[in-house]
Amino acid sequence: MTVAKKCRRKIFLVSIVIALVSAVAAAGCNHSGRTVNISGSSTVEPISVRVAELVEDSGSNIIVNIDGPGTGDGFKLFCEGETDISDASREIKASEVAKCRENGIDFIELQVAIDGIAVITSAKNDAVDCLSLIELYSLIGPEATGTKKWADANNLIREQGGGGNLPSADLDIFGPGEESGTFDSFVELAIEEIAEHRNQDITTRPDYNTNADDNVIIRGVQNSDTSLGWIGYAFAKEAGGIKLLSVASENSECVEPTATNIADGTYPIARPLLIYVNKAAALENEALRAYVDFYLQDEGLSIAVGDVGYVELDNIAKTKTRQAWRDGLK
Amino acid sequence: MAIFGRLLDRRTKDHIQKSVTQALGTKRSGRSGILDTLLRYIIIALLFISLIILAVLIIDIAIDGFDVLSSRLGSFLSGTLRSRSVDEGIGIQQGLVGSFWIAVFVAVFAFPIGIAAAIYLEEYAPKNRLTKFIELNIRNLAGVPSVVYGLLGLFIFVKGFDVFLLRNFKSLVGGSSLAAAGLTLSILVLPIVIITAQEALKTIPSIIKEGAYGVGATKWQVIRGQVLPYAAPGILTGTLLSMSRAIGEAAPLILLGAVTGRLGLKAGLFDFYQLQERFTAMPIIITNWTQKQGRDIGFGENAAAAIVVLLFFVLLINATAILLRNYFEKKRA
Numbered sequence: 215m216t217v218a219k220k221c222r223r224k225i226f227l228v229s230i231v232i233a234l235v236s237a238v239a240a241a242g243c244n245h246s247g248r249t250v251n252i253s254g255s256s257t258v259e260p261i262s263v264r265v266a267e268l269v270e271d272s273g274s275n276i277i278v279n280i281d282g283p284g285t286g287d288g289f290k291l292f293c294e295g296e297t298d299i300s301d302a303s304r305e306i307k308a309s310e311v312a313k314c315r316e317n318g319i320d321f322i323e324l325q326v327a328i329d330g331i332a333v334i335t336s337a338k339n340d341a342v343d344c345l346s347l348i349e350l351y352s353l354i355g356p357e358a359t360g361t362k363k364w365a366d367a368n369n370l371i372r373e374q375g376g377g378g379n380l381p382s383a384d385l386d387i388f389g390p391g392e393e394s395g396t397f398d399s400f401v402e403l404a405i406e407e408i409a410e411h412r413n414q415d416i417t418t419r420p421d422y423n424t425n426a427d428d429n430v431i432i433r434g435v436q437n438s439d440t441s442l443g444w445i446g447y448a449f450a451k452e453a454g455g456i457k458l459l460s461v462a463s464e465n466s467e468c469v470e471p472t473a474t475n476i477a478d479g480t481y482p483i484a485r486p487l488l489i490y491v492n493k494a495a496a497l498e499n500e501a502l503r504a505y506v507d508f509y510l511q512d513e514g515l516s517i518a519v520g521d522v523g524y525v526e527l528d529n530i531a532k533t534k535t536r537q538a539w540r541d542g543l544k
Numbered sequence: 545m546a547i548f549g550r551l552l553d554r555r556t557k558d559h560i561q562k563s564v565t566q567a568l569g570t571k572r573s574g575r576s577g578i579l580d581t582l583l584r585y586i587i588i589a590l591l592f593i594s595l596i597i598l599a600v601l602i603i604d605i606a607i608d609g610f611d612v613l614s615s616r617l618g619s620f621l622s623g624t625l626r627s628r629s630v631d632e633g634i635g636i637q638q639g640l641v642g643s644f645w646i647a648v649f650v651a652v653f654a655f656p657i658g659i660a661a662a663i664y665l666e667e668y669a670p671k672n673r674l675t676k677f678i679e680l681n682i683r684n685l686a687g688v689p690s691v692v693y694g695l696l697g698l699f700i701f702v703k704g705f706d707v708f709l710l711r712n713f714k715s716l717v718g719g720s721s722l723a724a725a726g727l728t729l730s731i732l733v734l735p736i737v738i739i740t741a742q743e744a745l746k747t748i749p750s751i752i753k754e755g756a757y758g759v760g761a762t763k764w765q766v767i768r769g770q771v772l773p774y775a776a777p778g779i780l781t782g783t784l785l786s787m788s789r790a791i792g793e794a795a796p797l798i799l800l801g802a803v804t805g806r807l808g809l810k811a812g813l814f815d816f817y818q819l820q821e822r823f824t825a826m827p828i829i830i831t832n833w834t835q836k837q838g839r840d841i842g843f844g845e846n847a848a849a850a851i852v853v854l855l856f857f858v859l860l861i862n863a864t865a866i867l868l869r870n871y872f873e874k875k876r877a
Contacts, residue, residue: 277808
């Protein structure tokens with residue numbers, strides 16, 4: 215190997231190292247003026263991402279980074295001032311508010327959509343119109359493992375003070391599997407409270423037909439006259455051949471799953487989807503303000519929410535959210 | 545025998561003599577012959593089972609990802625993270641760029657430091673308790689779960705330890721950035737690089753070194769002229785395999801804040817400024833899309849396609865390692 219060749223190789227190696235080090239050391243190129251950092255619920259993540267995509271399509275050059283580790287983890291980052299917006303699938307807890315206060319972080323709470331779950335059966339099923347949460351737990355909860363007929367759940371229902379007069383028909387359950395967001399939502403909203411009270415695992419029975427594809431779940435429910443299943447409301451209301459069951463929470467009437475009932479919170483297995491905006495950051499960061507402004511327009515609250523399959527707020531709730539944003543910035 | 549007496553140390557010589565006598569002493573009886581054949585077939589069967597499992601996995605993934613790869617390979621390679629799997633623009637460009645830079649960081653930081661450490665430990669370090677202790681620790685570090693390295697990276701690079709010098713890392717790398725990820729994964733593979741390089745250095749026959757010393761070479765000349773060229777194939781294989789490991793890791797990157805939903809920046813392959821910005825990488829995209837297929841089934845086939853692409857690059861690196869090894873071995877011979 216010649217000296218020149220050796221030298222060239224050395225120069226090449228050294229220049230790579232120098233380039234890397236100087237690139238890392240260059241403190242410049244700070245995009246903080248037009249960057250928005252978002253973290254939080256993986257349920258809300260798709261809405262925020264869709265809004266960011268629509269903002270981009272509208273020709274804006276705002277940079278939005280979005281991440282979905284979970285509502286709790288999101289609030290941890292948010293209350294340390296690491297993120298500008300925290301996506302949440304529940305309201306902020308008192309302990310989290312205290313943490314935010316401690317770090318001097320003031321926030322604006324904005325509801326952007328609703329995550330509603332429809333309990334469905336075949337359109338040919340006349341025997342059942344409404345299920346209580348206790349009945350749902352007794353049919354789908356962890357203690358229902360092995361139950362093959364609707365009537366088999368009656369003992370468990372009576373044990374919990376319910377009526378227990380389900381018909382003696384085959385029980386064919388179809389639902390999303392554990393990896394699904396809808397599965398998590400269903401467990402949190404319908405199963406968790408009773409399972410916790412009865413010291414059971416917070417999950418569903420393992421022996422039912424799971425599928426990741428909503429269409430397959432719906433086909434399964436259609437094809438059996440005595441089926442039971444659950445999927446996201448926004449998807450269920452578009453499908454034919456199935457019946458959406460009413461649901462009753464403890465000591466209350468059966469509530470039909472309609473957009474109004476879900477939006478006003480009377481339908482029990484639905485939850486609000488919210489975003490929390492760092493107030494100080496919003497006042498300071500023009501990009502963040504522009505992003506939230508866009509979020510709260512119809513492009514966000516109607517189009518983006520519908521695109522990714524959630525239930526949009528009714529007009530009263532939308533007005534309330536927009537008002538909260540305006541008031542918050544004052 | 546006289547010449548071996550000088551070149552091998554006493555222990556090695558005894559060892560060889562003993563094993564040779566043993567081998568000559570044992571008679572091959574009929575029964576042990578059957579056992580021998582049986583064992584051979586069992587081992588071959590086990591090898592085939594593991595190969596079949598691997599083949600099934602790869603074929604399954606390739607079938608799942610075939611639609612995406614065959615119909616829109618170009619837009620898939622240049623696309624970005626999207627909210628819906630049906631979007632035209634969905635793709636893995638950001639993950640490829642992230643993983644590329646992680647590989648560059650490993651090559652620039654972990655390789656030189658690791659190989660230098662191995663040379664020191666093999667050739668220079670005194671054989672005492674301290675050296676043994678250090679070597680033991682390096683071996684333990686190679687077995688530490690990768691999440692733990694993620695935590696280390698989180699505290700040093702992302703949070704910024706409030707300790708003299710370490711404090712500066714945060715402002716240098718810019719929090720949860722591509723540079724933080726590259727440096728963390730460099731630390732992660734460092735013990736593996738050291739161990740494999742050490743093993744390669746150990747295989748050098750002492751005849752070669754002693755010959756070089758015999759003609760009056762200095763220690764550095766021996767290492768530079770004899771040891772390194774001889775060990776190069778082994779070192780290269782080990783280091784490149786550790787690079788494949790680095791670009792396949794997801795767990796530490798999750799802790800470092802790799803972006804899953806949307807990465808606003810669409811930087812090119814050689815845009816240096818992105819090193820201080822938020823990042824994503826191939827394994828992160830794959831994990832995330834796999835989870836997302838619960839809500840949106842189409843993410844599944846995109847994840848499968850991303851796996852095929854990642855596998856392709858990992859195999860490419862491994863093939864390079866093998867080719868380079870063959871090249872150096874030929875050169876040596």
